[in-house]
């Protein structure tokens with residue numbers, strides 16, 4: 208797997224080369240700051256599906272980075288893209304976003320992608336670590352399949368998540384829901400409520416056969 212230096216990456220971006228820059232950190236770290244123009248594909252269990260949607264042209268150069276040289280996620284992700292997914296030109300930028308920031312190079316913050324995700328309007332699973340006053344504060348939950356349970360649920364009295372943020376649906380594996388489009392939720396918002404011992408998406412609506 209080839210590496211790319213900060214100087215070479217900057218030169219390629221400046222000349223308008225066909226490069227897809229991928230930040231493999233989680234959505235919260237990406238929203239804090241990232242290399243200008245980068246797309247966010249967190250290195251996790253759905254990385255393979257998501258990265259092929261984010262970078263559909265396997266002939267185009269892709270550059271992956273994470274925080275700094277001590278962060279191994281982008282090197283692992285780059286190896287998967289090159290060896291398992293067949294991308295032709297995969298580069299790893301080992302310095303990551305810290306090296307980019309140290310050099311005063313262009314950064315962005317925020318995430319349009321996060322803002323376009325459906326909000327969790329209400330969750331009555333108050334024993335969840337991410338729940339405060341029936342509001343979810345996980346930045347992006349995963350809804351599991353085939354049953355529409357919240358896979359991010361964590362029973363704990365210690366509270367976590369983003370203090371100011373409102374929870375959103377990051378991914379959904381319930382393909383037989385009418386709101387599911389390519390493993391993402393297309394509802395405007397969802398609600399979550401207990402079902403037996405776990406929380407379920409209460410907005411789930413089964414797809415009838417013959418409908419899309």
Ligand code: SF4
Pocket residue numbers: 327330331332335336337338342343344345348357359360361374399406
């Ligand atoms: S939606 Fe899921 S992660 Fe968020 S508070 Fe409810 S159970 Fe917890």
Ligand code: SF4
Pocket residue numbers: 350355376379380381384385386387388391392393394397408409410411412
């Ligand atoms: S509404 Fe449907 S697609 Fe959206 S999170 Fe719930 S089960 Fe998944």
